[in-house]
Amino acid sequence: MSECSCANAKVVSVDEYNAVIEAARHYVDGLRTGDAETVAKAFHKDAIMYGLAGGKSLLGGPIGNLYDFVRQNGSAPDIKTRIDVLAITPTTAVVRIDMEKDAIGADYNDYLTFIKLDGRWQAIAKVFHQFNC
Numbered sequence: 001m002s003e004c005s006c007a008n009a010k011v012v013s014v015d016e017y018n019a020v021i022e023a024a025r026h027y028v029d030g031l032r033t034g035d036a037e038t039v040a041k042a043f044h045k046d047a048i049m050y051g052l053a054g055g056k057s058l059l060g061g062p063i064g065n066l067y068d069f070v071r072q073n074g075s076a077p078d079i080k081t082r083i084d085v086l087a088i089t090p091t092t093a094v095v096r097i098d099m100e101k102d103a104i105g106a107d108y109n110d111y112l113t114f115i116k117l118d119g120r121w122q123a124i125a126k127v128f129h130q131f132n133c
Contacts, residue, residue, distance in 0.1 A: 011089075011090055012088050012089065012090060016088065016090075017085050017088060019121055020085055020088060020093045020095060020114055020121050021083050021085065021095075022121075023041075023042050023114060023120075023121040023122065023123070024042060024083050024095050024097060024112060024114075024123070025042075025083065026038055026039065026041035026042040027039050027042035027043070027097070027110075027112070027123070028079070028081045028083065028097065028099075030042070030070060031070065031076050031079055031099075031102060031103065032075065032076055032077065032079050033075050034070060034071075034073070034074040034075030034076070034103065035070070036066075036067040036068075036070040036071050039066065039067060039070055040063075040067060042112070042122070042123050043063045043066075043122060043123045043124075043126075044063075044115070044117070044122040044123065044124045046062075046063075046124070047062075047063035047122075047123055047124050047125060047126065048060065048061065048062060048063060048124075048125050048126070049061070049062075049063055049065065049066055049125065049126035049127070049128065050126075050127055050128075051108075051110075051126070051127055051128030051129055051130065052128075052129055052130065053130045054130055054131075054132050055129065055130070055131070055132065063126070066126070069103075070103070073102075073103035073104055074103055075103060076101060076102045076103040078101045079099065079100065079101050079102055079103075080099070080100040080101060081097055081098065081099045081100075082097070082098045083095060083096075083097050084096045084097075084098075086111075090116070091115060091116045092113070092114065092115055092116070093113075093114040093116075093121065094111060094112070094113055094114070095111070095112045095114065095123075096109060096110070096111055097109070097110040097111075097112065106130050106131065107130070107131040108128050108129065108130050108131065109128065109129045109131075110126055110127070110128045111126070111127045111128070112125070112126050113125040113126075113127075
């Protein structure tokens with residue numbers, strides 16, 4: 001019996017996909033409950049975000065702007081989300097979150113870029129598109 005060829009080795013386990021989804025879930029759960037501290041668990045302290053509100057106005061800057069939005073607008077008890085891992089390596093991942101009915105009733109597509117630092121998946125960047133309300 002021969003050894004497994006490295007050219008065909010699986011480098012990212014299902015457990016890593018699940019860990020990325022769990023990290024993204026902090027973001028979604030924090031939006032649902034209106035808890036900025038729960039949202040912050042998904043993000044690196046130096047994360048940034050940019051996107052188009054209503055498909056027109058560029059919004060962005062430090063991730064603290066997202067926390068301010070959550071504090072100002074409260075919970076989104078009717079929010080619906082789907083989290084998909086679009087790409088993953090041993091240290092990076094890209095996640096799409098399809099979202100309906102946030103705290104202001106808006107729908108979004110969010111793309112979170114994760115990096116694995118010190119054994120923990122953290123979103124380093126968020127790019128979003130807000131659909132018209």
